[in-house]
Amino acid sequence: MIRGLAALSLVIVGCAAAPREGPTNPPGPTSTELQELEKDYVDLRRFDSQLQTVDSTAAATPYCVQVIQLRDSICALAARICQIASRDRSPTIATERCTDGKTRCQAAIERTRTRGCDRK
Amino acid sequence: MIIHHLIRPLAGLMVAGLLAPGCSQGPSHDDSRWLDEASSRHALADKQLASGDVPAARDTLLSIVHGRAPADISEDDRRVVLQDAYFRLAKLDLDGGDPRGALANADHGLGVGRADDLFVANLLVVRGAAHETLGESPAAVEDYHQALMINDRLLAQTLAGKPGTAPAPGATP
Numbered sequence A: 001m002i003r004g005l006a007a008l009s010l011v012i013v014g015c016a017a018a019p020r021e022g023p024t025n026p027p028g029p030t031s032t033e034l035q036e037l038e039k040d041y042v043d044l045r046r047f048d049s050q051l052q053t054v055d056s057t058a059a060a061t062p063y064c065v066q067v068i069q070l071r072d073s074i075c076a077l078a079a080r081i082c083q084i085a086s087r088d089r090s091p092t093i094a095t096e097r098c099t100d101g102k103t104r105c106q107a108a109i110e111r112t113r114t115r116g117c118d119r120k
Numbered sequence B: 001m002i003i004h005h006l007i008r009p010l011a012g013l014m015v016a017g018l019l020a021p022g023c024s025q026g027p028s029h030d031d032s033r034w035l036d037e038a039s040s041r042h043a044l045a046d047k048q049l050a051s052g053d054v055p056a057a058r059d060t061l062l063s064i065v066h067g068r069a070p071a072d073i074s075e076d077d078r079r080v081v082l083q084d085a086y087f088r089l090a091k092l093d094l095d096g097g098d099p100r101g102a103l104a105n106a107d108h109g110l111g112v113g114r115a116d117d118l119f120v121a122n123l124l125v126v127r128g129a130a131h132e133t134l135g136e137s138p139a140a141v142e143d144y145h146q147a148l149m150i151n152d153r154l155l156a157q158t159l160a161g162k163p164g165t166a167p168a169p170g171a172t173p
Helices: A002-017 A031-059 A062-086 A093-114 B013-019 B029-050 B054-066 B075-095 B099-111 B118-133 B137-159
Strands: none
Touching: A062 A093, A062 B118, A062 B137, A093 B137, B029 B054, B029 B075, B054 B075, B075 B099, B075 B118, B099 B118, B118 B137
């Protein structure tokens, strides 16, 4: 979102700064308006940068590293169980374990995201 | 093989965890020496594996499990040291195309004790992979699922902020 806004501001500033031809063009923004737009753009860029820093810092904490590793292990094991279950022609214990594993994997993904450890 | 994605390697982790200040129960001099020795043997096995000398690495790891632990070492410290070595032995077997050997070493490791930690979880995963290689799918599924449950409980404990419920993060190589 912020990146989008920043890009939009850049386009606005870029368009405003484009050379104008002929007297039929509508009046462009004043230099004061351009300066304000530029300032807004710089502020947005700074804010976006700060947000990214906060996100990456959270994901890199030992707590998050551990949480993400555990989540990944849960999901990898669930995937493996389901792969085995998929080879069975009729429902077996593997089918049940697969369902349980998928549920736990999904819950782990949500809990990881809720704790701010994953930006996915 | 898939096991590489499922297992969180623990080589060297246990010693780092046990020797870290505040992580052990205050090991005696003999305990520390034993842990130091296990640590240096893991490091030696790493070097031997890096140079492709698998038999030598296997011998080095076997010397850990055949070594005599100090009488007064805590059961938990002894368990994780042995389980880490058995895990590495089982993994070597599996990677070397010997699933029965892997099964035996994993069984030995799990026979040392059970706990909700990654040492037990890794042994379950390597044993599950051995079962799978042998075409024993139901047993493989059960081992994988037990490992999954341990990881799930560890996640719940970590999110609840309980310290010491899992090995220190970032210690995996």
